[in-house]
Amino acid sequence: MSLPVVIIGSGFAAYQLVKSIRRLSKEQAIIVITAGCGDDYVKPELSHVFSKKLTAQDMVKQSGAEFAAEHNITLMSNTCIDKINRIEKTVSCQGIEIAYENLVLATGAQSFVPFVDGDAAKDIITLNSLDEYQQSQEQLVKAKSVLVVGAGLVGSEIAMDLAIANYDVILTDRSDALLPSLLPEFISSQLYQTMRRQGVELQLGNELNKMTKTATGIEVSFNNGYKANVDSVLCAAGLQPNTVLASEVGLAVSRGIVVDKQLRTQDPHIFAIGDCAEIDGKHLAFLQPIILSANALAKTLTDTATEVALPAMLVKVKTPLYPIQLSGNTTASDANWQVEMTESGMTAKAYDSEEQLIGFVVTQANMPEAFKLLRLLPNVSTVPKVA
Secondary structure, three states, X not given: OOOOEEEEOOOHHHHHHHHHHHHHOOOOOEEEEOOOOOOEEOHHHHHHOOOOOOOOHHHEEEXXXXXXXXXXXXXXXXXXXXXXXXXXXXXXXXOEEEEOOEEEEOOOEEEXXXXXXXXXXXXXXXXXXXXXXXXXXXXXXXXXXXXXXXXOHHHHHHHHHXXXXXXXXXXXXXXXXXXXXXXXXXXXXXXXXXXXXXXXXXXXXXXXXXXXXXXXXXXXXXXXXXXXXXXXXXXOOOEEEOOHHHHHOOOOEOOOEEEOOOOEOOOOOEEEOHHHEEEOOEOOXXXXXXXXXXXXXXXXXXXXXXXXXOOOOOEEEOOOOOOEEEEEOOOOXXXXXXXXXXXXXXXXXXXXXXXXXXXXXXXXXXXXXXXXXXXXXXXXOOOOOOO
16 A cells, blocks of 8 residues: 655645545545644635624534544644654654655745734734634634734735724734735725725834733834724734745745645655745745645646646635725736726726736626636736735
8 A cells, every 4th residue: 555645734725635635536545734623614714703703613614523534534633743754754743653655745824923012012813723713712802992913915804804893993004005915006095995984093104013011901002103002913914934844854945835836845755735835936825826736736646747737816805895806917016007997896907018918906896807807817827926
């Protein structure tokens, strides 16, 4: 019998890979090792737990044990990796040594938390996983006011969701605009106005520098001298791929674990997928690239070497009071924009100097136009960067 595929991690990328392998092979042995409980959940729902009043348990689709049984895998939950031996092709964890045929690093990413002074800085909350939400949900349920740090994709979604759920919300970012790495200014400003109408206080072009405990909560202080009192501080200022395991065994690491288009590191038997991976120079922290990566890697791991093909992909901004979809190069400084605006929505198309469509943004009632425009983009990997 062939040795197993060993997957480290149990997030969306890891479990998508398990499902993809099982569609191709019922017999291939699979071992999943995770420091968490291994429960299967829908991560994008973390941006909407407040308005939907979801608990961490509400988000669980299947327990780890149920997922393991359905897909015929061995799940080692609450288990940390001690060592990877590339020469012997083994993984050691808690006194157990496991031999592998191929090893997949699906270690995900952790939230980037900038340095903040003050005795309350250690109380910053992050919501990058089900475990993190479970740890903080009691505090967040009791809170009435929340400062959200980071006005990128996730931070803007969470801020709007909190506001919809009737929290008092402050949203801050060093940038002067919302979603600066995704949206042109003329659309970002529309989202800004929607946030303000919903009661979100926007502290853009500003930076949190101190958090001080008070008798009633936390006093937050900013670089420009602004101060406010809140119950909780939630940070969504970006992601840092978890690359420690790869670095410890000498694998190349840049922003993420460096892999080629087959998701293979320089070790022919070690692969990386998901938020921890940097594919052909790109870090793609979106669901669609992960799904395409899982489909391709499953073929490679079942003896049909396959490169992942990344066409133009759609990004959905889950801000229901001003919904947005986009794709391509939407922040080029020299783009020529053609904009059609009605009371019910906007369609904005970006063209290059040769009048080639390079990107688009659609909002509100114009969202159905996204799929038609997506087919018109060049068939290359044009996934916007994540802040």
